[in-house]
Amino acid sequence: MKNLNLKIAILTIITVISFNYNAFSQVGIGTVTPDASSMLDISSTKKGMLAPRMTTAERVAITTPANGLLVYDISENAFYFYQSSTWVKMESESASRVNHKIIKSAADLSEELAAGGGSKYLLTTNTLYEINGTVDLAYSIDLNNAYLIGLDTNEDILVKPGGTMFVSSKGGTIKSLTLKAPGGTIFNMTGNSTNSFVFRDSIVVNSASIGTISGYGLVFFSIVQFSGNTTGITYSNISDLLLSNIGWFSNNSGTYETLTGTFDIVEKQGGFSELNGAAIGLDVSSNPTVGKGILTGASFSGTSTEYVKKYTVGSYSGYNFNNAWTVDCPGLPVESDQLASGNIYYDGDITSGFRQSVSNGTAFNLIGNSNSNTTTAVNLLRMSSPQNNKLTYLGKKTRTFQINATLSVRGETLSGNFYAFFIRKNGSDSLIETNTLMRVNNTSDISSNAISGTVELAPNDYIEIWGQRLIGSGNTSIAVFSLNMNIK
Known part of the structure; x- marks a missing residue:
């Protein structure tokens, strides 16, 4: 009896030890040597692992799914895993972006270099090139x-130590990059009216020159910062030039932005230009x-x-x-038709x-x-005085003006x-409401006579001070000792 009890005790101990060993070791299916880093190692050269399969309705009905739970959704034919209170779809390669290439070094542009005849990287039209890390360029793009x-x-970051970083007769888009051309130029790009070039959310630093962009139908810069550059950028002959929130720091030098040629629209809104020493923010002197x-x-x-x-x-004296x-920018005189x-x-x-002389x-x-x-014109903005006693409106929009004038007459x-003095528009339209007697x-x-009133002027309309004898006859004359007319 004692021997039987001893055997039972020994068998129990062995069973417990064996159970504990198995509970805390790796499990191998199809292998007797599961990987030490894995709790479950399935090995096969003929069969795969089949995850739980269910419909979308069944998947979303799972109660309190754990993070990392994996199922195959047969309604969508896709794997889903659960993460942070939501089901996440695992996209297949066939569902990912086409025409997409990741660039980690210039070596990844070998096909583009061949397409460019060995002298430049000719990118493929409508292809997305994703820059990953710092890429040193041996040739222009x-x-x-x-x-x-x-x-x-x-x-x-793209780096081009010398020469030009971008050359193109077509357009394209550059976004979310830092560009560096120490000793070189960033842009030498000439397109045509059917091309567009977009440059946004980027930084240009420590370059000898930003360069030239010309000939495009549309150029759009948005949220671009310039820092530590020696010479700025020239825009030339662009149909629509749109610049939004461009930042030029004070460590740039030279002329930041230059306009030459012909433009349909130039619109620069927001941003800043910090200018020290001989730096110039915008050059329109051509x-x-x-x-x-x-x-x-x-x-x-x-x-x-x-x-x-x-x-x-x-331009006008005191204006640009x-x-x-x-x-309408802080730091610059305000200029508009309304002023x-x-x-x-x-x-x-x-x-x-x-x-x-006065005749009847x-x-x-x-x-x-x-x-x-003989009159002298001063403080002119959108106005000219092509001859004595005349002010001509040169703005683009029709608007209403306030007129004030004074005369000293004998x-x-x-x-x-009796005499009336008044404002006449375009040599024929007497503004009776301005009469002074x-x-x-x-x-x-x-x-001493004061004249005041309002007048609506279209571009190139003009005003003058006129007089007329109301009572009296025969030829006579008057002497005018002072004459002043102001319009705004």
């Missing part, structure tokens, strides 16, 4: 209507032809004395642009004035007959005569 992107601007220019919300600041190198033709532009204004004044001898009741322009009325003869009591009195 011809964008060729491809898409060149990174996932992390600070980590995905007098580019712009159908519509909009420069708003971009901040110009720094110690530079010339934020904008102004138009040499068509011509009539095609609307400008169009001007002033003229008689610049002759105030003690003798000028003489104006005929209206007369106060240009003078002897000691002619009747030379014929006491008792003068009665000649004696020929030694000088009358």
Whole structure:
């Protein structure tokens, strides 16, 4: 009996030891040597592992699924795994993006180098090239209507130590990259009116020159930062140039942005230009032809004395642009049709004035007959004074103006005569509401007359100060000692 009990005890101990060993060791199916890193190692050269299969309704009905739970959805013919309170579909390779290439070094562009004849990387049209890490380029890239992107601007970097980084006769897109061309140029790109070039969410640093972009139908820069560059960029002959939230730091030098040639639209909104020393933010001194220019919300600041190198033709004293532009930026004078204004004044001898002949009741322009009325124009914006006693509106939009004018007048003869002085538009339209009256009591009195009113002017409309005798006859004259007209 004792021997039987001893055998039972020994068998029990062996069973427990064996159970504990199996509970904490790897399990192998089809192998007696499961991998040490795996709890379950299935080995076969003829069969696979079959995961639980179920419909979508059955999958989503699983109660409290654990993170990492894996099933095969037969409704969608796809694997799903559970993660952070949601089912995640595992896409197959056939469902991933086509025309997609990851570039980790210049060696990954060997096919493109061959396509470029061994002298440049000719990218494949409509292909997405994803830059992963820092790529040192031995040749220029011809964008060729491809898409060149990174996932992390600070980590995905293109470097071209000399020469030009991008050359292209077509367009394309560059996004989320840092570009460096120490001793070289970033862009030398010339397209045509059917091409578009998009550059956004990127950084350009430590380059000798940003370069030139010309000839495109559309160029769109958005959220691009420039830092530590020696020379800026020139835009030339582009139909639509759109610049949004571009940042130029003070460690850039030279001229940041230059416009040359002809543009349908130039629109620069937001962003900043920090300008120190001899740096220039925007150069329009070549007098580019712009159908519509909009420069708003971009901040110009720094110690530079010339934020904008102004138009040499068509701009106004104290301003930078011509009539095609609307400008409203911190650091720059505001320019728009709504602020169009001007002033003229008689610049002759105030003690003798000028003489104006009067004939019966005929209206007369106060240009003078002897000691002619010579006027000087000042404070002009979207206005000109092509001849004495005239202000011409040069803006693009029809708008209403406030007019204020003053005259100091003496009747030379014929006491008792009455005169009206008023504003006339375009030489024929008398603005009766601006009438001011003068009665000649004696020929030694000088009358001070104020004229005010409003007028609607279209582009190239003009105004003048006119007079007319209301009571009296025969030929006479008046003397005008001062004349001033302001419009705004």
